[in-house]
Amino acid sequence: MTNDNLSVISLVSIGEHPTSRRPRRAEQDARAIELGIKLVGENLQTLHAGELPDDANQQTALRSYLGMGLAEMNLLEMPAQADAVLVIAEHLKQQNPDVILTGVRAESGESSGMLPYLLAEHLGMAMVTSIADILSVDEANQQAEVLQALPRGQRRKLIVDLPFVASVDMAAAMPRQSAFGPAMRGLLDTAVAGDFADEEASTWQTSNAKKRPKRLKIIKAKTAADRFKAATAKASGGGGKVVHGVEESAQAILDLLVEEGLV
């Protein structure tokens, strides 16, 4: 696939390892870069907004994206409390990218998964969630064929108009290995971003997360095939139905309560 004129920007964040909590290359962001490299090769631009990391581990984490074979990375310097969405949107408005790739959600910080949505809203672009691949880009018609990841390995092919924002799912191709040499030698092109205070966040109250009660998974499978299916299945929708009428609704609720053994 050659898309010489296509402009693709991949947004990257500093990830966090789930067990050691050490900074690392975020898994989804790395997949976004892998996808971007597949689309436009060396022309892929990468962007990170945040405080300039003074911690060596954080710098290494950020540089590990460069180790995937990128010559440079744009770094928008902003205070920790600033609103990254506004900073990035401001920057991207001047760039006119055709495709903006992000992860589905960050591994640290707010980790709300809202950034791609808010960004698309600010830029007036389409937003495609959880993509596994971009199959082709038709620059003449300004359209792209995108593969969206659904649970249980299902895929949905979408035709999306350029420009668009896409969040890259874990189902996308594994990122290539990050090499130490290029990572150390790559350029971090730093620019000081405008100061956009996150007014909303300042009003929030934070408290520690509590463990929610979790339904025990009772597997009644009889055969190995069933057990395999149960072990590999992701929760999926499709079980619900729309019920009209008071009688039927009440009956449906009662049936559920009986089924759960609560009545």
Add this chain to the structure above:
Amino acid sequence: MSSSEFLSQFLFTLITFALLLTLVGAVKRILLWSQGQSSTIHWLGLLQIPRRYLVDLHHVVARDKYMSNTHVATAGGFVLSAILIILLYVFQLKLQILTWTLLGSSLLMFVGSLFVMRRRRNPPPNLSLGKWQRLPKSLMVFSLSFFILTLPATGILPSDTGGWLLAVLLVVGIIWGIGEMFFGMTWGGPMKHAFAGALHLGLHRRQERFGDGQSTGLKAIDLNAKKLGVEKPIDFKWNQLLSFDACVECGRCEKNCPAFAAGQPLNPKKLIQDMVIGMAGGDDAKFAGSPYPGIEVGTHKGGAIIPIVNVLVENETLWSCTTCRACVDACPMMIEHVDAIVDMRRFETMEKGQTPGKGSEILENLSATDNPNGYAPSTRMNWAADQNLTVFGQNVEKQEVTQADVLLWIGDAAFDMRNQRTLRAIIKLLRAAEVNFAVLGDAEFDSGDLARRLGDEATFQRLATSNIRTMNKYQFKTIVTADPHAFHCLKNEYVEFGGHYNVLHHTGFFADLVSQNKLQLDNSKELALTYHDPCYLGRYNGEYDAPRFLLESMGVKIKEMDRSKSTARCCGGGGGAPVTDIPGEQRIPDMRMADVVETNAEIVAVACPQCNLMLEGVVEPRPEVKDIAELMLDALIEGVVENTGEGVVANAVGGEV
């Protein structure tokens, strides 16, 4: 002019001319080597060449008695003859004693050449054919020609014997002989090994290897360099390029290489020859030895400034190596195959990011969690929850200590349920012997062995310096570990980063305790047992005796395998080979287990967690795999353990309740 006068004049011209050409060839060859990167020039080593040749090199050659005797006769005869020929025919020193000596030396060489010829009649598969098949004939022609030529000069035969016919025959023979033996020496003939080999012995990159010394630790590289590792032949150090030229294609490396035997695409001999091709430019069509299994000869070419991997050598060749060092140990020319392989791996990993198999995942885990399988660093000591171990640290409330006699290095066996059994055995034994020991706990990181051998020098250096920083906070006399890989790193590879420790493998440490009677072992059991030498304990660190001493202290008569001690076959677990997992025709551990089965042993004793896993991975039925520490615990005389080990644990637990 008589035929003898003609011969004398002709020889002066021919030999002088040949020597000049040889000199030109030598300069050309030296220029090839000088394309490499700078490295310390050990000038004084040049003075050591005769000693190193006669002692160190011969020591290796003599593992094959037939060949060592043959080589002594041929090489000794040749060197002496060559000197005498130059004295007699170039400097015209017509002394009778020189003539007689030449007669003797050429005869000696001729006898040697007969044995070379005999061996070459049905050459074993590890020998190269092609120009190497020509060599015995050339040796014979050279020696015979000079023998016959010298006969009249000694007066045994009248001068002008044979007349012009013999003179013409001698001219032909001498041109052939001198061509092979002088000219060929520096112009790429089989005799190149003598010229390059001698210089290599003198200028070797690891001078410490000679005189029964040992130098097995990989050499560090500067991580700020413009290029990390070796991409092209010119990225090797110049003395590495020289070492490649020293190869005599005897194929002893090939015979000992576990990857080659398993049908993986690696042949150490071909690899070194490919490096020569890369240095001088050309293709591998003329290589007349065994190919890399599964890769046809004649399909690859290279040059000094052409990248090596996937042009001259397939990447799978590099990643098949288990770094077991069997090739290095077997090499009579002291070539360092493993250094070259790791140098090229470094470029693959640190510049290209192309570590195959699970390599990438393992290296990321090491970066994020300091252990190869990505377990939470805080769970490192979970295995010892019931062991009540003393931990090094500053927290007095937790009864942490800053001082102990022994630092017990746990290694990544901490996360492996099989090898946790070994660790438990070691702890019981240490307690039985009342050893004052402590562990680093969660502060211990992976030793970096795996990262380094996968070419990730950056991660290795980070792990090494972190571990050194941690250990420097505490006082201890000795480090004891059950993992020969950690043992090797801590002992030999941390030195370059300022970590100087007295490190012992648990077998070495326990051997001392047993010989001091601090541990008493029951020697009445009769076990049908063999012992598998771990590469990193044996070949890397020369420890063959302590494990055997311990086994014998338990009354075991070891049923030694054919390949044991320095020729022991690798289990297949070193050098990241299980991680990169290059396919072959069979698995290395299966071959090793077949060696075990051949001895009729019911138990194979191991001394390395990696060997343990590899050999236990062989399908049953097979002999049982047990670490020496486990066997020792079985044989420990009971009374001692209850008073100390178990008792201490019970008291401590009881005390807390």
